[in-house]
Amino acid sequence: MAEGADRSRWNHTASVIATLVNVNRDPKKSPVQAWRFHPYEAGEKGKQGVPLTAGNIGLLKKVFIERRSDT
Numbered sequence: 361m362a363e364g365a366d367r368s369r370w371n372h373t374a375s376v377i378a379t380l381v382n383v384n385r386d387p388k389k390s391p392v393q394a395w396r397f398h399p400y401e402a403g404e405k406g407k408q409g410v411p412l413t414a415g416n417i418g419l420l421k422k423v424f425i426e427r428r429s430d431t
Contacts (some may be wrong), residue, residue, distance in 0.1 A: 364400040366398050366400075369424075370398050370399060370400060370401075371398065373397070374394040374395065374396075374398035374401070375394045377394070377397040378392050378393065378397055380424060384423075384424075397431040399412070
């Protein structure tokens with residue numbers, strides 16, 4: 361049951377991240393799918409997702425939060 365709740369939370373988080381990436385990417389490129397940011401789904405599809413590390417979280421903060429406050 362705990363894994364189900366965890367998957368549900370990751371479904372939401374992966375969708376939000378994918379939306380942020382797609383909004384800020386070149387419109388000529390194909391959209392990024394949410395499963396690429398979902399640790400459970402990426403493993404099940406046999407493809408590598410984006411690993412979550414302190415560096416990745418820092419990069420997201422730098423790009424999406426600090427950049428926004430500069431404008």
